[in-house]
Amino acid sequence: MALPHGVSETDFAHALDRFRAAVGDEWVFSSDEDVALYRDAYSIYWDEPEERVASAAVAPDTVEQVQAVVRTANELGIPLYPISTGRNLAYGGSAPVYSGSVVLDLKRMNRVLEVDERNAWALVEPGVSYFDLYNHIQERGLDLWIDPPDPGWGSVIGNALDGGGGWTAYPFRDHFGAHCGMEVVLGDGDIVRTGMGAAPGVKTWQENKWGYGPWVDGLFRQGNMGVVTKMGFWLMPRPEAYISGTATVAGDEGVIGLIDTLNLLENQQMVNGSTQLNSGASGFGSPGWSLDVPIYGPANVIREQLAYARSKFEQIEGCTFTESELIMTQGPGEEAPPGVRLVNFGVPNLSTFSLLGRSPFQPNPAGGHIGFSPILPRRGEDLVRFRDWYRANEAEASGGEDLGIIGPVFMTNWERSLVGLIMFPVAKDPDYNRRVRAAFERWVELARVEGWVEYRAPTVYQDLVAKTYSWNDHALTRMHEKIKDAVDPNGIIAAGRYGVWPKHLRDA
Numbered sequence: 001m002a003l004p005h006g007v008s009e010t011d012f013a014h015a016l017d018r019f020r021a022a023v024g025d026e027w028v029f030s031s032d033e034d035v036a037l038y039r040d041a042y043s044i045y046w047d048e049p050e051e052r053v054a055s056a057a058v059a060p061d062t063v064e065q066v067q068a069v070v071r072t073a074n075e076l077g078i079p080l081y082p083i084s085t086g087r088n089l090a091y092g093g094s095a096p097v098y099s100g101s102v103v104l105d106l107k108r109m110n111r112v113l114e115v116d117e118r119n120a121w122a123l124v125e126p127g128v129s130y131f132d133l134y135n136h137i138q139e140r141g142l143d144l145w146i147d148p149p150d151p152g153w154g155s156v157i158g159n160a161l162d163g164g165g166g167w168t169a170y171p172f173r174d175h176f177g178a179h180c181g182m183e184v185v186l187g188d189g190d191i192v193r194t195g196m197g198a199a200p201g202v203k204t205w206q207e208n209k210w211g212y213g214p215w216v217d218g219l220f221r222q223g224n225m226g227v228v229t230k231m232g233f234w235l236m237p238r239p240e241a242y243i244s245g246t247a248t249v250a251g252d253e254g255v256i257g258l259i260d261t262l263n264l265l266e267n268q269q270m271v272n273g274s275t276q277l278n279s280g281a282s283g284f285g286s287p288g289w290s291l292d293v294p295i296y297g298p299a300n301v302i303r304e305q306l307a308y309a310r311s312k313f314e315q316i317e318g319c320t321f322t323e324s325e326l327i328m329t330q331g332p333g334e335e336a337p338p339g340v341r342l343v344n345f346g347v348p349n350l351s352t353f354s355l356l357g358r359s360p361f362q363p364n365p366a367g368g369h370i371g372f373s374p375i376l377p378r379r380g381e382d383l384v385r386f387r388d389w390y391r392a393n394e395a396e397a398s399g400g401e402d403l404g405i406i407g408p409v410f411m412t413n414w415e416r417s418l419v420g421l422i423m424f425p426v427a428k429d430p431d432y433n434r435r436v437r438a439a440f441e442r443w444v445e446l447a448r449v450e451g452w453v454e455y456r457a458p459t460v461y462q463d464l465v466a467k468t469y470s471w472n473d474h475a476l477t478r479m480h481e482k483i484k485d486a487v488d489p490n491g492i493i494a495a496g497r498y499g500v501w502p503k504h505l506r507d508a
Contacts, residue, residue, distance in 0.1 A: 002055050004079050004100035005508075012055070015078045015102075019058045022068035027108070029057040038086065038103045040095035042368030044426050044433050044440075044460060052095045052459055054081065057103040063185065063229045069104060070227065071189035073492045080104045081494050082227045084126040084158030087151070090371045090423070091162065092459030097496035098505070104227065112136040113230065114206075120144055120235045121180065121206040126157040126228060130348035137235075141332040145236040145346030147172040152348020157231045161221055163456050165413030167343045169272040169296045172236040174414055176221050181205040183230035184220060187488030192226075206232035222456070223480075224494030225487050236346065239296035243306050243326045244273070247313040248290040255289040256380030257316035262291060263378055265312060266415055270305045271295055273344070277383065277410040277418075294344065299326060369406070369423040370461075372443055374452040376410075376418040383410060386420050389450060397442040399435060420452070444468065457498075466499025481506070 003012055020028045029035060038054045045051040060066045073080050081101040086094025094103060110127030115137060122133060130152040137144050147166035149159055160175035172178050181195045195211035196204045209215070219225045249258050255277075265271040273294025293309050295302045303326065310321045327337050329345060336345045343349070376382050390408055398405065407422030424440050426433055441464065447453065448468045457465040469476050480500045484491070491502020 002053050002100045004055055004077075004102070007077060007100075011076050012078070015072055015076045016056060018072040019069055019102075022072070023058055023060045023065050027059040027061070029059075030055075038094045038105075040093035040459070042089050042093060042370060042426050042458075043095065044370055044424075044437055044458070046367075046426070046428050046430070046433065048430055048433075050460070052092075052097060052099050054094075054096055054103045055100045057105050059105040059108050061108045063109075063183065063191065066104070066106075066109075066185050066227055066229055067189045067191060070185055070187065070492070073102070074188055074490050077490060077492070078102055079492055079495050080227075081497075082106060082126075084155030084161075085129060085153070087154045088158060088162060089151070090369055090458065091456060095459060097459045097462060097494065101495065106227075106229075109229065115140070115142060115144070115235075116206070117142045117144060119207055120237050121232055122156075122235055123181075123206055123230060123232045124156055125230060126155055128156050129153055130156060130159075134346070134348050138333055143238045143332055145172075145238050146348070147175065147178070147236060147346065148343050148348035149175070150343060150352035151350055152343075153350060156233065157228055160231065160233070161223075161228060163222055165274070167274045167341075167413075168236055168346055169239070170266070170274075170415055172234065173274050175233075177414075178234045179217070179231055180207065180209050180234055181230075181232040182217055182220060182228050184226040184228050186226045187490060187493050191229075206234075219483065219487075222498045224497040224500055225483065227493060238331070238346075239298075239329055241299040241302055241326055241328050242273075242294065242296050242345070243302045243324060244292050244294040245306055245310060245313075245321055245323045246290055246292050247316075248288060248320050248322075249316060250288045250318050252289075252380075252384050254316055254318055255383060258289055258291060258313070258319065259378055259380045259383065261309075261312050261316065262293070262412070263416070265293070265309050266412075270308055272297075275412050277412075279387065299328070302326070367425075367427045369425050370440065370458045371456070372407075372422040372424060372440060373454050373456050374420050374447050375455050376420050376452055378412070378416055378418045383418065386452065389446075390420075390422075393443075393446055397446060398439045401435070403432075403436055403439055405439065419455070459497075462496065462498050 035054050038057055043051050058069055060069055079098055079101040081096035082104040083094045085107050106126040109125040111125045112128055113123040115122045130148040133146050133156055147168045149164050149166050160179050164175050166173040181197045183193050185191050194217050196202045196208050220228055271293050275292045277291045279289055295305050313319050313321045330336050336342055336347050376386055404425045409421040411419045424436050453468040454465045484500050485503055495502055495505055
């Protein structure tokens, strides 16, 4: 067991006793076997001294128990690392940023507190997974959709707080953007509700984001200012139908018009689903690009929207456009249409893991991956520049060997920008991982020089990526630190998360 730095065995044992008194003996985990379950399964430092590991874990069941744990930790100087379900694979899993932290495991807080069908929102606790919320809606016959990310086993709250996105219509696929109202336990055990929830007895906590005065919700996105114990989300009223088309151009020249047209259609709200751009379109002698154009809504309306989209794409020289069949969506309790990609129809699943599993093309898959996720301007010339830059630097950044790096994959999860995802495989082999680390760190620097920085990062690289946001001598980080010192002066909650360290650890 790795004790928290600077905490005596006596104080740590006393803290565990008080945690047990608060949550029950069976929900405090301190044996080596139990604590090992909180390792990052995709750790790029597996079994190396730099691997981030917990000292113990505690799993409260109520917000009052969370408050009791936080107050004890604050009094005794015990660092806590809150997780929702701990399944944030490729970005750190359940392992803390700061080794020796006690994992505050919120998986038992798995209640769907309310779902309002008329105004299409839900209020949930952090242990609620996408499967949980989906099943709750199905069992009650509600005509609502959720927006799941690729793996549906994670927490609705946890994914939103880490900046995750999905695949259905905007704005629902921006998971943090679709939230409305939070309940948060601060570092001293005090509890606050944001937005309209700050007024007793209001009925609009999940219906109006802003409330009164400064809006503070963003402090808890990829942050460590408190422990979120409840969170509201706007849900998608089930669309009547889905239709899509595929626009294809033969070479790089056409991709500028391809993306400009997609942007126009999205900004006009003619196209509302998420997509990705694919290169190497089949049937052409030269490289090409294609993208799907997904539209959700009433059947008669989206047919016209697709026709309008087609007319715009066909104005691009050399662009071809093919339409899919219109699909009527599934009602409550019904199966999704056969052959569809389930996440596009609001159905959580785990099929994404097959992409990196054993196959005839990959007989010896790695033990997971970490994600490199820079944000790019959504313009064709920037897309081509990023692809060419990646090709030009691939050998140098990888030390001249094939490390099995996958990418880039260009996705439009958010409006007006692109994600250029690159996946770096990891293994249980320290020598291989060392070479992958060198490549990852080199890509971060190469991208920074070009003005491409990440929106999200694995725990072990959150400091590295935070340093790329360096305008005005890292003014944003300095402001984050001032806020951290004010709301969590003893620095016990998620030290180091996304590059924000408490004052007593900044120089360590």
